[in-house]
Amino acid sequence: MKKYLISLLATAILLASCSESLDDINRNPNATEYPNPAYLLTGVEKNGADLYWGNSANYGGLLLFVQHWAAIQYTDIDRYRISNTDGIVTTPWNTGYTTLVTNLNAILSLDGAIANANYKGVALTLRSWVFLLLADLYGDIPYSEAGKSVVPVFDTQQSVYAGLQADLNEALALLNLDAGTVAGDVVYNGDIAKWRKFATSLKFRIALRTADREPEKAGEIIASLAPADLIGSNDETFRFVYTSSPYNNPQHDHFVSRNDYRISKTIVDKLKALNDPRLPVYADLPKDESVTDYAGGANGLPNDAAANQGFDRISRPGAYFISPAAPAVIYSYAEVLFNLAEAVERGYIGGNAENYYRQAVKASFDQFGITGDEAIDAYLAQPSVQYDATNWKKSIGEQKWIAFFGQGADAYAEWRRLDFPQLTAGPAGALNGEIPVRIFYPGTEQSLNGKNRETAVKRQGEDNLTTKLWFDVY
Amino acid sequence: MTKLRVCVLLAIIFAVFPTSAQNGENVTGKVLDEKTGEPLAGASISIANERAGTITDADGGFSLKVTKFPATVLVDYLGYEHREIKLSRFTEPLVVLLPENLNLLNEVVVTALGVTREKKSLGYATQNIKGENINGNTSSNIVNALAGKAAGVRITNAQGDIGASRIVIRGETSIAGNNQPLFIVDGVPVDNSQLLPASGRDQSRDFRNAVADLNAEDIESLNVLKGPNAAALYGSRAAHGVILITTKKGSAQKGLGINVNAGWTFATVATLPEFQNEFGQGMGGEFSYVDGKGSGIDDGSDESWGPRLDGRLIPQFHSDGVAVPWVAHPNNVRDFFETGVTQDYGISIANAGDKYNFRLGTNFQDQTSTLPNTEIRKTNFTFNGDFQMSERIKAGANVNYIVTDAPNIPSGGSPTGSNYRASSIMLQFLWFGRQVDTKELWNGYKVNRNWNASYYDNPYWECYFNTTEQNRNRVIGDVHFSVNLLQGLDFRFRSGTDYYNDRRKYKIKTGSSGAGSPDGSYAEDAYTVSEDNTEALFNFKRDLSGDLSLDALAGYNVRNNSYANNWQKATKLAAPDLYTLSNSKDPLESDNVFKRLRVYSGFASAQIGFKSWVFLNLTGRNDWSSTLPSDNRSYFYPSATASAVLTDALPIKSHALSFLKIRGGWSEVGSDADPYQLITVYNIQQAFSGNPIQTSASTKNNPNIRPERTQSAELGLEAGFLNNRLSLDLALYNTNSIDQILNVQTSAASGYTYQLINAGKINNKGVEIQLNTTPVKTGDFKWDVGLNYAANRSKVVALDDEGMLTRYVIGSAGLQVVAAVGERYGALYGTAYRRNDNGEILTGDNGFPLINSTNQILGYFTPDWTGALTNTFTYKGFSLSVLIDASFGASLYSSSARTGMATGVYANTVFGRTAEFGGLTWTDGDGNVRDDGVIFQGVNVNTGQPNEAKMSAQDYYSYSNHPYERYVYDASFVKLRDISLSYTFGAKALQKFGLGGLTIAAVAHNLAILHRDKDLNMDPEVALNTGNVQGVEALTRPTTRSFGLNVRLKF
Incomplete structure (x- = not known):
């Protein structure tokens, strides 16, 4: 008996002292502690494309604001009845910071032996794109302390844009053809030259955002960019191409199970008025065969009026956009050309603005598979399309709006900046005839980062949909 | 004496x-x-x-x-x-x-670690519930059987009759973690998880909490240890109290004894929302069905703003294009539900001799819910036996084997409020065409013919084809022996386990339009959960000298927990109706999670008694947990409680005051973390075109976490009056939970949506009163009254050391459930109306109410107080018991109301739709003159005058124009919970038939809601699951009322 007891006690004491094995027990078998830059990069590109092209931020909101799409059912967002917990408000914020910025920061903080300079350059470029997206939507945002503090301060939109120019300069310094290969890049397949072009083109985009506020600074930056360093063809477009299955284009997945969006009447009518050959690409014929022409849905209707347009009498977006493997275009060649036209008009660079404009429309046609010089020339010859140097904001604004079909975030930023096309809020809009010019901060920020949010709101103006952002002068 | x-x-x-x-x-x-x-x-x-x-x-x-x-x-x-x-x-x-x-004042109760003690010697509150109060209860979940039976024990039956229930004792003491008590059956801790699928998967199925596996018929008694003072010896998991279950043993028997029980229970839907029957499906008064997807006039609309239900002729979903009368079917939702039937049959055999005793039993239970084609079958096998091996050595074993086999688990709401269109039945009744004839749904279900084909499948199709099976095999048991070493010194050893496999199969039939994939899908979700405990202890019991007695123990325990989950899904079926994982068009979605932890514990306790009227109890325990960093791994916590029987100690005993005891104490328990919370990790997902995807976890872990601590002080009084005809048990407690490990939601801009911190502090104070009396006792007639009352006030004191965090988000369903610093736990936090100083709602010039851009606290899910009243009348063999219970001061956010009003299916959405129903004439933005104007009662923010601007009735009822405040209701209730009437036949009468006992009982459960908020269109006592997100309702199945009959026979 005594022997037994002694051995039992000994076992007990032995067990208690086994703290080594307790560490082993607590080693997580489900995930790795070690980030891999290639895997992180694929994740950011995929999740970034989903955010830019997907439901909450794009067709569930921004495409409705810019009247590319319209809601035929559940019209709340289309009527700007938006709460600070809706997906359009929370998704860009949460996905932008956690899914995108955090993983890019992880690449940036990796040892050089694991992630070479080119990984860092790519990461910094992508991170600049994400911050730009957020600043364009919300205005002042956490930037300098993002990912570094539990309660990061909000930087002014102005300082964010300036910071991004500096970040992109750093990215360009890092991106070097002989600085090592980049794996996991499903957009440019590790082509560093293309990444340099995308980074330079982003500088261009950001500089124009600030052009109404800081014309000289913007001019300086744009003048420093060599045209050869910009995206120079549709092959160099920054776009994410989905696969057929299971990683489908999110718009395709939506139409598999839902029936609540149609193409907007605003853009259909515009394309019709311009005899635009992109109409059959952008829209499908209505399901009801008795309707023989393309028809758009009106934006901003009450639920009953929206539904009463007839679900099958209104066109859905074209197969090009809702096919499983449709690309998510993020920065097109056409945009570079439109930007060049604008830069000429603003006197930042030399050259012929009209030429750039015509090339831009051509590039857009090409992007959507419309070829043949005759079609393009006939289109451009129309008075309604012809470049009007005296009202270049209208010419560039309208054509950019058409060319950006589906790119909600950038179509929205350019519409606010150029003020063309002139859009009218739907009859049941909740903002007294106005269209939102920003989105709310997520409601959770009130509880999670309340003081800093309050400071930003005091500086920027009330946290509502009609408060103009810093870059949006006119 | x-x-x-x-x-x-x-x-x-x-x-x-x-x-x-x-x-x-x-x-x-x-x-x-x-x-x-x-x-x-x-x-x-x-x-x-x-x-x-x-x-x-x-x-x-x-x-x-x-x-x-x-x-x-x-x-x-x-x-x-x-x-x-x-x-x-x-x-x-x-x-x-x-x-x-009568008053159980001198009763012997089972305390921590299975030690039996005289109740008068305890320095804390404990409550014993006899098996007879649980045996034969109509509920298939033993947690429900506790409702109203003990002060301070709060039971929430989640949804309807068949699924999960939540139990909380003395309020929520953990801000973020589990708040349910630890269940221990004959010394073996048993798991009570609900195992909800990970987020992003179908979380709408109402899986039973795991303790519902136990068979109520096996339970001899149930002891509620309310909080740390009573349960300190159990360590980490005692902070939320312990439910000690003692099962029936053969030792209650001499010679052979056979018990047979049979029960039948019938449940019907008790409370459904009130629906309108004036207008049918459609928009703007128009409707005509072609394909239910928008080809007809508004037949893609899943709301009831359509034509007046006046018998006009309209093509409908079942009429193949033929115009048929458009009429109301007022009971179409109720008609869909069935009578749920529970059958319960059990037999047990027990025997005992000089050196042995054993009990063998089996029980079969089959329950169908009120939803068509849903069923859970449960079979229990139990064996326990003890053998006197020699004069000094006793050994025994318990084994419970439980098979739960459910062909289809009913679906209800989901914790995030997400919709699971392929299965959520209430979703389609809240977005509904009020004209729908349920008979026609039944007639068309095999071809999925439905009133709306864009978003919903025929509800019978959902119930019969889109099923979720569950199969759980569970073993709970132990082996134990004890050795008498010296006089008064025993050695006890026990090794026990709770182990189960739980496999679920989710089927979505090809052709389901609501599922998100018309191809159908198939998923398998498999869990393996286990907990092993091995414990050795010495127990020393002695009368020391004269008036002093000592009862001491010291022991050691090793606990191992493990959890494994394997999920695989064929997202698109290749061949229809073939539910295999390989029958998939796309690569399988898959995920594995493994978790384990180990805790070593050393513990000791001593009870010192003086003249058997003053007792001092001391305990101490040290844990070493694998989940904490090595520097913080070891933590010790003590408790000290005392009691004094004043009526024995002082000369104050009289007929009026027959018993008086005071008690009190202080205790602390420590608690570890979940596994793998020290290092932040990266997850790998399915590759994109051959490129693996890695993303950072959304939670930033913490390598320096320390154990949580819960400190509790308690004072109590037990008194008996009038020769114990009236007895009172009063408890006051104050519990501080500090260093709480919180996965706090942080601004995404911090880089993570959650970070693990170690600083939360929450305080709970409360009072519990238990009053028992026997007002009448004459000859054969007796009337007993039991009354209990409990009030708990929680206060979230801090979330982080720096005081930067002001609210911890417990969960979100649009409206957030939060723990806000300075507030009561469980605040409902969301948008509210803007009001002027008089509290009147402000409107804009357009007549719409203004919404405050700052969220407000709209209520709390934690009640001010709960109480229950039991009246029991016995006359000869008859016993009639009536239980009424009440809960006051909690609030409920009804997402169903938010939907049901916006879609025009609720009865309260008729007003204003047309002139006939009080609609005002007005001109809309397009210049149309309409007769559906409604004025929102408020004050114009610009003029200060009462609002006069009109809006359409549909806008008036739409949730987009109103804050969450509109849908938060008072959840107070008074319920007629149980009535049971039983008759026990006299021994003499039975002897003729060779019977040892016969009892027949009729039981009714949830008979009536005697009080509730009249505006709330449902049972105020609902929940989505057993987690901490309470006070939120979304698509929950209707609660049920049940009637049952039990027969218990003894040979």
């Missing part, structure tokens, strides 16, 4: 037998109920200061060897008074007449 004992009729008759000095003498006797004279089987007989002991047989008889005279024979029986009989020598068989202990 005390007067109390003197006044008891006790007959002790002595007889002289020849004795053998060497072997001692056999003391024999019988224990009988003082009043009825019926034998008491299973009473414990022991000799003071000797290890010998036995238990009475079926006839109440016992035989016990006594080595030394004079000796004191101790007689204990649960629910009866304690007896001590001094024998100078044994002369003739003893006849011990035990009086029932």
Whole structure:
């Protein structure tokens, strides 16, 4: 008996002292502690494309604001009845910071032996794109302390844009053809030259955002960019191409199970008025065969009026956009050309603005598979399309709006900046005839980062949909 | 001895037998109920200061060897008074007449680690519930059987009748973690998880909490240890209290005994929202069905803003294009639900001899819910036995094997409020065409013909084809032995396990339009959960000298927990109706999670008694947990409690004040973290075109976490008046939970949406009152009243050390449930109306209400107080018991109301739709003159005058124009919870048929809601699941009312 007891006690004491094995027990078998830059990069590109092209931020909101799409059912967002917990408000914020910025920061903080300079350059470029997206939507945002503090301060939109120019300069310094290969890049397949072009083109985009506020600074930056360093063809477009299955284009997945969006009447009518050959690409014929022409849905209707347009009498977006493997275009060649036209008009660079404009429309046609010089020339010859140097904001604004079909975030930023096309809020809009010019901060920020949010709101103006952002002068 | 004992009729008759000095003498006797004279089987007989002991047989008889005279024979029986009989020598068989202990003041109760103690010696509140109050309850979930039975115990039956229930004792003491008590069955901790699927998967199925696996018929008694003071010895998991379950044993039997029970219960839908029957499906008064996807006029609309239900002729979903009368079917939702039937059959055999006892039993239960084609079958097998191996060594084993086999688990709401269109039945009744004829749904279900084909499948199709199976195989059991080492010193060893596999199969039939994939899908979700405990302890019991007694123990425990989950899904089926994982068009979605942890614990306790009226209890425990960093791994926590029986100590005892005890104490328990919370990790997802995807976890972990600590102080008083005809148990407590490990939601801009911090502090204070009285007791008639009341106030004191965090988000369903610093736990936090200083709602010039851009606290899910009243009437063999319980001060956010109003299906959406229903004439933005104008009652923010601008009725009811405030209701209720009527046949009548006992009982459950918020269109007592996100309702299944019949037969 005594022997037994002694051995039992000994076992007990032995067990208690086994703290080594307790560490082993607590080693997580489900995930790795070690980030891999290639895997992180694929994740950011995929999740970034989903955010830019997907439901909450794009067709569930921004495409409705810019009247590319319209809601035929559940019209709340289309009527700007938006709460600070809706997906359009929370998704860009949460996905932008956690899914995108955090993983890019992880690449940036990796040892050089694991992630070479080119990984860092790519990461910094992508991170600049994400911050730009957020600043364009919300205005002042956490930037300098993002990912570094539990309660990061909000930087002014102005300082964010300036910071991004500096970040992109750093990215360009890092991106070097002989600085090592980049794996996991499903957009440019590790082509560093293309990444340099995308980074330079982003500088261009950001500089124009600030052009109404800081014309000289913007001019300086744009003048420093060599045209050869910009995206120079549709092959160099920054776009994410989905696969057929299971990683489908999110718009395709939506139409598999839902029936609540149609193409907007605003853009259909515009394309019709311009005899635009992109109409059959952008829209499908209505399901009801008795309707023989393309028809758009009106934006901003009450639920009953929206539904009463007839679900099958209104066109859905074209197969090009809702096919499983449709690309998510993020920065097109056409945009570079439109930007060049604008830069000429603003006197930042030399050259012929009209030429750039015509090339831009051509590039857009090409992007959507419309070829043949005759079609393009006939289109451009129309008075309604012809470049009007005296009202270049209208010419560039309208054509950019058409060319950006589906790119909600950038179509929205350019519409606010150029003020063309002139859009009218739907009859049941909740903002007294106005269209939102920003989105709310997520409601959770009130509880999670309340003081800093309050400071930003005091500086920027009330946290509502009609408060103009810093870059949006006119 | 005390007067109390003197006044008891006790007959002790002595007889002289020849004795053998060497072997001692056999003391024999019988224990009988003082009043009825019926034998008491299973009473414990022991000799003071000797290890010998036995238990009475079926006839109440016992035989016990006594080595030394004079000796004191101790007689204990649960629910009866304690007896001590001094024998100078044994002369003739003893006849011990035990009086029932009306007030249970002297009862013997099971305390932590299975140690039985006299209740008067305890320095904390504990409450015993006898098995007979649980056996034969109509609920298939033993947690439900506790509703209203103990002060401070809050039960929330999640949804309807068949699924999960939540139990919380003395309020929520953990801000983020589990708040449900630890369940222990015969010394073996058993798991009570609900195992909800990970987010992003179908979380709408109402899986039962795991403790519902237990068979109520096996339970002898159930002891509620309310909080750390009572349960400190259990360590980490005791902060939320412990439910100690003791199962029936063969020792209650002498010779062979057979028990048979059978029960049948019928449940019907109790509370449904009130629906309108004036307008059918459609928009703007128009509707015509072609394909339910928008080809007809508004037939893609899933709301009821369509034509007046006036019998006009309109093509409908079942009429193949033919215009048929457009009429109301007022009961179309109710008609869909069925009567749920529970059948329960069990048999047990028990036997006991001098050296052994055992009990063998099996029970089969089959329950169908009120939703068509849903069913859960449960089979329990149980064995327990103890064997006296030698004079000093006793050994035994318990085994429970439980098979749960459910062809289809009903679906309800989901914790995030996400919709699962392929299965959520209430979703389609809240977005509904009010004209729909349920018969036609039934007629068309095999071809999925439905009133709307864009977003919903035919509800019968959903129930019959889109099913979720569950199969759980579980073993709970232990082996144990005890050795008597020296007089008063025992060694006990126990090794036990709770192990189960739980496999679920989710089927979505090809052709389901609501599922998101018309291809259909198939998923398997498999869990393996286990907990092993091995425990060794020494127990030393002795009367030290004169008036002092000591009962001490010291022990050691090793606990291992493990959890494995394997999820695989074929997202698109290749061949229809073939549910295999390989039948997939796309690569399988898959995920694995493995978790394990180990805790070593050393513990000791001592009870020192003085003259058996003052007791001091001390405990201490040290844990070493694998989940904490090595520097913080070891943590110690003590407790000290004391009690004094003043009526024994002071000369104050009288007829009026027959018993008075005060008690009090302080305790601390420590608690570890979940596994793998130290290092931040990266997850790998399915590759994109051959490129693996890695993303950072959304939670930033913390390598420096420390153990959580819960400190609790408690004071109590137990009193008996008028010869114990009236008794009172009062408890006051104050619990501080500090260093809480919180996965706090942080601004995404911090880089993570969650970060693990270690600083939360929450305080709970409360009072519990339990009052029992027997107002009438004459001859055969007795009326007992039990009243309990509990009020708990929680306060979130801090979330982080720096004071930067002000709100912890417990969960979100649009509206957030938060723990806000300075506030009561469980605040409902969301948008509210903007109001002026008079509290009137402000509107804009357009007549729409203005919404405050800052979220407000709109209520709390934690009630101000809860209470219950039980009246029991017994007359001869009859017993009638009526339980009414109440809860006041909690709030409920009804997402169903938010939807049901916006879609125009609720009855309260008729007003204003047309002139006929009070609609005002107005002109809309397009210049149309309409007759559906409604004025929102408020004050124009610009003019300060009452609002006069009109809006359409549909806008008036739409949630987009209103804050969450509109849908937060008072969740107070008074319910007629249970009525049971039973008849027990007299022994004489039964003997003719060779029966030992026969009881027939009729039970009704959830009979009526006597009080509730009239605006709330449902049962206020609903929940989505058993987690901490309470006070939120979304698509929950209707609650049920049930009637049952039980027959219990004893041979």
